[in-house]
Amino acid sequence: MSAANRASQCSTLRLSLGEDKVFEPNTTLYAQCQNSYYAQQERNLSPNCVVRPAHSSDVALVVKKISLLNLAGSQTKLAIRGGGHSPNPGSANINNGVTMDMRSMNTVTVSSDRSIVSIGAGALWSEAYPMLDALGLSISGGRLSNVGVAGLTLGGTAKLCGSILYHNIDFEPRRFVLLLSTERLCL
């Protein structure tokens, strides 16, 4: 891909999303995103730009713009980054493409009857657990606080319902008691 094509990917996205959501190399937020991956092999990849959607409408816009670029022959590839904990190079970052960093979409809300928890696509377990703890609720999830809820749920090494609960008995006995007392073993 030519330098002109690379620049056009990011400028198209910046025009649609705004200056504050698209970051190119040599900017602080680009570096922050790169340096916050768990694995060095993910940090070593260099996207042409990082986009940080704030709402689902931004996500839709990114996908639409990249589809349009590709229809025009751009061959732009997209990586999606949640917590950034996966060690596999290319799973959540990309060379010569666009990385969509979901970390700005990290809100956790509980319905008024406390039966449904909505967790943002970029939230970490460290953002979900405290919110639930404060309400006397919990969830069987990741053991490490810096793991993303979405990445784990979509196919990380642990499942929401099952073996991870067993591991949590050792590390967080109080959480296990809460789970039993509410009989809510899974979301």
Ligand SMILES: Cc1cc2nc3c(=O)[nH]c(=O)nc-3n(C[C@H](O)[C@H](O)[C@H](O)COP(=O)(O)OP(=O)(O)OC[C@H]3O[C@@H](n4cnc5c(N)ncnc54)[C@H](O)[C@@H]3O)c2cc1C
């Ligand atoms: C050494 C090691 C130790 C680990 N220890 C633990 C542990 O103690 N506890 C634990 O729970 N897990 C652990 N894991 C596994 C970890 O849970 C998985 O790697 C998990 O998939 C990471 O999710 P993430 O969102 O942080 O990662 P990411 O790397 O950001 O994402 C992982 C995958 O999910 C996709 N993805 C992420 N968010 C979204 C989204 N919103 N929409 C669409 N796709 C998305 C990414 O594209 C990527 O393919 C460990 C892994 C390793 C290598």
